[in-house]
Amino acid sequence: MTKDHGPTIKDDETYEELRKDGASKEKAARIANAKANDKQHPSKKGGKASPYEDWTKDELEDRAAEIGIDGRSDMNKDELIKALRNH
Incomplete structure (x- = not known):
């Protein structure tokens, strides 16, 4: 139930x-x-932006900052992508 x-x-x-x-x-x-x-x-919805894999690390960090992901400056590109997708 x-x-x-x-x-x-x-x-x-x-x-x-x-x-x-x-x-x-x-x-x-x-x-x-x-x-x-x-x-x-x-x-x-979706599909309008390019896949995160095509973004630069700086672009990923900027997006992570926009949505408030902590620890983003210490993350590598793969970790940033995972954090953004799981947010």
């Missing part, structure tokens, strides 16, 4: 599946709420 995560989570089942797959609470909530909104289609 799916747990009720309160009014801030609009699709509890999707939220729980994303958490089981390793998504952060923030990311799982964002996706679950977007999926529950009839005006949004999260599965159709």
Whole structure:
């Protein structure tokens, strides 16, 4: 049985599946709420930016700073990519 995560989570089942797959609470909530909104289609979004592997390390660090990833200056390119994808 799916747990009720309160009014801030609009699709509890999707939220729980994303958490089981390793998504952060923030990311799982964002996706679950977007999926529950009839005006949004999260599965159709994305694909507009080039893959992180094509970005420079400086570009990755800038993006990590934008979203508040700690320890980014000590990370190598692969670690930055992993941190950005898991955020």
